[in-house]
Amino acid sequence: MDILFTLCGRAGSKGVKGKNARDFMDIPLCWYSMAGIALYIKQHTTADDHIDVVLNTDSEDLIRLVESANELPVAVLRRDESLAGDCVPKVAVILDCLTRAEKMFNANYDVVVDLDITSPLRTVEDIKNAIDRKVSRSEVDVVYSVAPSRRNPYFNMVKEENGFFCKAIPSNFTTRQEAPVFYDMNASIYAYSSKALKEKEQATFFNSNCDAVIMQDTGVLDIDSEEDYELMQVIAKYLFDNKENFKQTFELAKSWK
Structure with missing residues (x-):
């Protein structure tokens, strides 16, 4: 099986300045995703599998951090300015990774797996589950990771409408x-069909023909604010101290310092 892993991060960030190049628990944040990839390669691939890893970024700081962890070879794709804006869909960046990697490595990938840099709390089993799910369902455009939702639009989520607050979806529950059961997309793992990336409308990519794998609810889904950044480190310390599957990613990333 041919797999392309992608790591994507902009230099600019509105919610958390420079978050992609920050430390997390005194280790570069990007190393957690890299450690997950390294563990997947070590534990779940064979000699017949071909794995490539690329970083798509306009951040020199992020490039420096990724290249300093030389135990995992990562090819750097410098992001074009046209893909660095606030409103650019990430699917467009993943497609850019795929197109350029196919030429760089002369490869045809079965699956393109994006690991979001700002979602460090994942295990190698989570990565394997997403890839296995995508491989088992060739008709699906993408398999993404979710966590059980703490709120439900039929029951305890509300919206403001005509000067009043009401249930997001009217119901008698x-x-x-x-x-009905809902899940949060936790912005951690996406396993894409190469064909769908090339052919499907980017703006509505996640509106149809998707599947999901369920990850543990960690309370904070991804780092999107300074509060997220602080709180997720508290959660991470507990998981790294008490959950072996989370700890092994942390220990591998820590060994690269």
Whole structure:
């Protein structure tokens, strides 16, 4: 199987300045995703598998950090300015990775796996589950990771409308258990079909023909604010101290310092 892993991060960030090149638990944040890839290669590939890893960025700091962890070879794709804006869909960046990697490595990839740099709390089993799910469902355009939602639009989520607040979706449910089950996209893992990346409309990519794998609810889904950055490190310390599957990613990343 041919797999392309992508790491994508801009230099600019509105919510958390320079977040992609920050440390997390005194280790570069990007190393957690890299450690996950390294563990997947070590534990779940064979001699018949071909794995390439690329970094797509306009950040010199991020390039420096990724290249300093030379135990995992990563090819750097310098991001064009046209793909560095606030409103550019990430699918467009993943397609750029795929197109350029195919030429660089002369490869045809079965799956393109993006690991979001700002979602460090994942295990190698989570990565394997997403890839296996995508391989088992060739008709699916993407398999992404989710966590059980703490709120439900039929029960305890509300919106403002005409000067009043009301349920996001009108219903007669009196308990959350009665309402349809919802999940949060936790912005951690995406396993794409190469064909779909090339052919599907980017703006509506996630509106249809998707599947998901469920990850552990860690409370904070990804780092999107200074509060997220602080709180996720508290959660991470607990997981690294008490959960072996989370700890092995941390220990590998720490060994690269």
